Amino acid sequence: MSTVRDLNRIKIKAAVRRAIEASSAEIISLARDIYEHPEPGFTEERTARVVAAALSKAGVNPETGIAITGMKGIKSFSDDGPTVGVIGELDAVKAPGHPAADLKSGAAHACGHHAQLGALVGAAIGLGVPEVASSLTGRAAFIATPAEEFIDVGMRWGLHETEHLGFLSGKQEMIRLGAFDDVDMAMMIHTSSSKAQRRFIVGGTSNAHVVHYVKFIGKAAHAGGAPHQGVNALQAAMLALSAINTLRETFEAENQTRVHGIITNGGVATNAVPAEVVYEGRVRGRTMEAVDKVSARVVDCYRAGALAMGAELEMVSIPGYLPLDNNKGMARVFSENVATEFGEDSIMTQGDRVNAGGSTDMGDLSQVMPSLHPYVAAADGTGHGIDYIIADYRRAVVDSAISMALTVVDLLSDGAAEARGIIDSHTPSLTRKGYVESQFDRLQRINYKGE
Amino acid sequence: MANFQNPADLKQAVSAHISSHGEPAIDLARAALSHPETGYKEFKTAEATAAAIRALGLEVREGIAITGMTATLQGGFPGPNVAIIAELDALPVPGHPNADPDTTAAHACAHHCQLGNLLAAAIGLSAPGVLESLSGSVTLMVVPAEEYVEIEWRNEQRVAGRIEFLGGKPEFVRLGELDDVDICMMTHVTTEDPYDGFGVGGTNTGLVAKFIEFKGVKSHAGGAPHLGINALNAAHLAIAGIHAQRETYRDDDTVRIHPIITRGGSVVNAVPDDVRMETFVRGASISAIKSANEKVDRALRAGALAVGATVDITTLPGYLPLAPDQRLTALHKANAESLVGSERVHEFGRRGGSTDMGDLTQMMPGIHPYVGGAVGRSNHAEDMVVDNYNLAVLDAGKAMAMTVVDLLAAGAVEATRVISEHRPAMTKDEYLKLQRAFLSERSYTE
Numbered sequence: 001m002s003t004v005r006d007l008n009r010i011k012i013k014a015a016v017r018r019a020i021e022a023s024s025a026e027i028i029s030l031a032r033d034i035y036e037h038p039e040p041g042f043t044e045e046r047t048a049r050v051v052a053a054a055l056s057k058a059g060v061n062p063e064t065g066i067a068i069t070g071m072k073g074i075k076s077f078s079d080d081g082p083t084v085g086v087i088g089e090l091d092a093v094k095a096p097g098h099p100a101a102d103l104k105s106g107a108a109h110a111c112g113h114h115a116q117l118g119a120l121v122g123a124a125i126g127l128g129v130p131e132v133a134s135s136l137t138g139r140a141a142f143i144a145t146p147a148e149e150f151i152d153v154g155m156r157w158g159l160h161e162t163e164h165l166g167f168l169s170g171k172q173e174m175i176r177l178g179a180f181d182d183v184d185m186a187m188m189i190h191t192s193s194s195k196a197q198r199r200f201i202v203g204g205t206s207n208a209h210v211v212h213y214v215k216f217i218g219k220a221a222h223a224g225g226a227p228h229q230g231v232n233a234l235q236a237a238m239l240a241l242s243a244i245n246t247l248r249e250t251f252e253a254e255n256q257t258r259v260h261g262i263i264t265n266g267g268v269a270t271n272a273v274p275a276e277v278v279y280e281g282r283v284r285g286r287t288m289e290a291v292d293k294v295s296a297r298v299v300d301c302y303r304a305g306a307l308a309m310g311a312e313l314e315m316v317s318i319p320g321y322l323p324l325d326n327n328k329g330m331a332r333v334f335s336e337n338v339a340t341e342f343g344e345d346s347i348m349t350q351g352d353r354v355n356a357g358g359s360t361d362m363g364d365l366s367q368v369m370p371s372l373h374p375y376v377a378a379a380d381g382t383g384h385g386i387d388y389i390i391a392d393y394r395r396a397v398v399d400s401a402i403s404m405a406l407t408v409v410d411l412l413s414d415g416a417a418e419a420r421g422i423i424d425s426h427t428p429s430l431t432r433k434g435y436v437e438s439q440f441d442r443l444q445r446i447n448y449k450g451e
Numbered sequence: 452m453a454n455f456q457n458p459a460d461l462k463q464a465v466s467a468h469i470s471s472h473g474e475p476a477i478d479l480a481r482a483a484l485s486h487p488e489t490g491y492k493e494f495k496t497a498e499a500t501a502a503a504i505r506a507l508g509l510e511v512r513e514g515i516a517i518t519g520m521t522a523t524l525q526g527g528f529p530g531p532n533v534a535i536i537a538e539l540d541a542l543p544v545p546g547h548p549n550a551d552p553d554t555t556a557a558h559a560c561a562h563h564c565q566l567g568n569l570l571a572a573a574i575g576l577s578a579p580g581v582l583e584s585l586s587g588s589v590t591l592m593v594v595p596a597e598e599y600v601e602i603e604w605r606n607e608q609r610v611a612g613r614i615e616f617l618g619g620k621p622e623f624v625r626l627g628e629l630d631d632v633d634i635c636m637m638t639h640v641t642t643e644d645p646y647d648g649f650g651v652g653g654t655n656t657g658l659v660a661k662f663i664e665f666k667g668v669k670s671h672a673g674g675a676p677h678l679g680i681n682a683l684n685a686a687h688l689a690i691a692g693i694h695a696q697r698e699t700y701r702d703d704d705t706v707r708i709h710p711i712i713t714r715g716g717s718v719v720n721a722v723p724d725d726v727r728m729e730t731f732v733r734g735a736s737i738s739a740i741k742s743a744n745e746k747v748d749r750a751l752r753a754g755a756l757a758v759g760a761t762v763d764i765t766t767l768p769g770y771l772p773l774a775p776d777q778r779l780t781a782l783h784k785a786n787a788e789s790l791v792g793s794e795r796v797h798e799f800g801r802r803g804g805s806t807d808m809g810d811l812t813q814m815m816p817g818i819h820p821y822v823g824g825a826v827g828r829s830n831h832a833e834d835m836v837v838d839n840y841n842l843a844v845l846d847a848g849k850a851m852a853m854t855v856v857d858l859l860a861a862g863a864v865e866a867t868r869v870i871s872e873h874r875p876a877m878t879k880d881e882y883l884k885l886q887r888a889f890l891s892e893r894s895y896t897e
Binding site for chain 1: 672677679681684687701749750752753897
């Protein structure tokens with residue numbers, strides 16, 4: 001690299017940084033506004049409106065309504081060349097009791113996605129400066145994805161059944177719809193309350209999972225007057241959960257298996273034998289094979305609950321997330337920028353096998369293209385807990401925006417040499433089409449009559 | 452027409468003779484208490500009982516259903532045959548003061564007193580001049596194995612062809628020992644009130660018995676639990692399923708399900724691959740038993756399904772609900788009242804236990820009254836002991852012998868009425884068919 005080109009890139013990066021710094025009040029206030037108006041997945045209408053408006057203001061007119069509330073805006077630097085996706089997630093999780101929870105829905109930004117949206121807009125502002133346009137090759141895609149939290153399964157399954165959704169998470173559905181067909185690599189930054197003394201954490205993986213939407217169907221009867229006429233679906237569910245608990249000793253530690261769920265309908269009146277009980281469950285593990293193996297055992301536990309009580313089981317096993325594969329090349333470029341901007345001690349690199357146990361649909365994307373999903377240590381509290389708050393908005397929003405924007409600059413400078421190198425040396429485990437097919441194959445309806 | 456003696460005089464003679472000559476009856480009961488043996492293994496008890504009956508000058512047919520026996524007291528005239536029954540067996544009750552230290556068998560259900568009150572009744576009926584006045588006969592019937600215990604061992608005896616039924620009276624029925632019996636009775640000891648009297652007329656549940664084997668896969672429980680299949684967890688879930696079903700049983704059906712685990716694993720640090728359970732499924736009617744049994748099977752299969760194990764379920768014919776004959780109950784009750792006073796004779800209601808005397812009452816008029824004289828929490832508890840042998844043996848024997856007199860005196864007019872008014876629920880053939888249909892041996896993975 002020649003000195004002139006080096007100097008030029010330093011100048012470009014300085015301009016990007018200045019633009020983001022100048023907008024810091026604006027993007028932090030956008031994040032705070034979204035924090036105050038949390039919306040769960042596929043219902044992020046207000047969130048989508050304010051994000052689309054802010055992106056438009058930054059010069060990126062997004063196409064909206066992709067996968068219900070998702071959007072994508074393109075910033076072209078040249079006619080050809082690779083496209084780098086910068087992603088922010090629109091949805092809140094549900095955490096009733098969280099200080100900023102929506103009183104009606106219980107939705108709360110207890111996972112910090114609102115900060116991602118500030119960073120997304122900040123990156124668009126930074127990459128919108130005139131100096132950038134003339135120096136980079138390719139495109140930046142600014143993508144806001146709905147519904148990363150795999151919740152409200154009953155509602156989402158209804159959207160699937162009425163053909164409003166194919167897959168039940170935002171990135172899954174946007175891949176299916178082709179929204180990532182013209183994107184070559186993708187990155188986002190998630191907040192973390194990790195107490196690591198580093199600003200950014202890169203590397204590691206996440207769990208795969210499948211989602212179970214399970215109905216135990218019994219027979220209603222007066223619970224005092226004629227319990228012998230009823231079939232108690234709640235007892236069936238209780239036995240199923242007890243059965244699942246007996247399986248735990250068979251989970252292999254290295255698979256990091258997690259099985260957990262909630263009962264969303266546990267009966268309608270205390271004095272009636274519960275005739276329908278609905279359970280939303282999750283089976284997670286390090287690999288899809290490990291998940292499938294445990295999932296089959298868990299399904300037997302549901303059937304056992306139904307069998308013991310003479311109830312029926314109607315369930316669907318819904319394709320969940322794939323494990324996260326952080327791209328090494330992107331991690332290197334990102335880490336160099338973080339180190340330059342914030343100091344060598346501001347980046348921590350995790351081993352490839354480090355897995356906190358959670359799951360993300362960024363994992364799905366990482367199986368079809370080079371992807372990066374670092375964390376910014378800017379939160380306090382427990383993820384998804386009522387005490388999870390962004391403690392350092394400057395870091396969560398502004399530092400993240402700068403880190404991503406500068407990474408894009410490096411990827412697309414010099415004729416997009418870095419980006420092309422990363423793409424050329426990356427072999428995705430699935431094509432986009434193969435991904436969609438294999439996920440649909442995973443969808444399984446199971447009906448069982450306990451008799 | 453023969454010149455029969457007055458029944459009241461005969462009963463007076465019977466009662467007085469038991470009071471004056473009843474000591475061997477109490478001795479037999481005490482002897483049996485000292486060597487308790489479980490069902491189909493009551494060899495010492497049978498030997499002592501046979502000797503005591505022979506001492507009355509009677510012939511004893513032994514070895515019926517392994518340890519059972521009969522003897523006959525022949526009346527002076529032809530007529531119906533009344534069986535007086537006693538049960539030979541004890542049951543395992545560790546901690547009972549009279550428990551066998553090796554087998555833990557103990558007479559915590561006081562069957563030893565039945566041997567005594569049977570003998571007492573026989574002594575009474577042997578009083579001078581009594582039998583000569585009776586029309587018909589009395590069969591002394593001593594049966595093994597009323598307590599439905601040691602199911603796995605007894606099932607092995609069944610498979611080996613030594614017995615077909617695991618209870619003594621069903622086996623006696625099968626062998627034709629009840630074919631010439633018209634009316635039957637026995638008296639069981641209870642810790643319930645009245646302590647100093649009798650309880651009459653209660654009903655009992657029937658049952659099927661189950662022997663259950665959960666088969667998993669053994670593996671190191673610390674090192675490789677993922678390679679094992681835990682049969683104990685299957686059993687645990689099966690029991691949880693049985694509990695979850697309880698709300699579906701009607702009060703009137705008196706359903707009782709109370710399993711025990713007879714093998715729960717071999718070592719703590721191996722995943723249990725062989726877990727065995729025994730249970731009864733009791734109910735007040737045959738349909739209640741059948742319905743509950745189907746539910747229990749579902750729970751057992753669910754336990755296996757949940758963990759990926761196999762369950763082998765052997766369902767064995769058990770006992771039928773007790774349906775005491777009302778006319779016979781009234782006769783016995785009057786005799787009991789004459790002995791202890793009417794305030795000390797209680798009418799019993801629906802009861803949760805079971806007895807193979809129930810089987811006999813489905814086919815012929817029969818009664819299964821209770822006598823006090825015992826203390827403790829309940830029958831089968833380790834603190835259940837008899838402390839009034841005069842009541843449990845002599846008075847109980849008197850009441851039965853007097854009832855026999857009522858039945859067979861005066862040309863057996865009373866017995867004939869009891870028999871003609873009784874509507875048996877089933878014939879012997881129907882009974883055997885019903886019981887045999889309960890037998891099933893099946894293996895399930897779900």
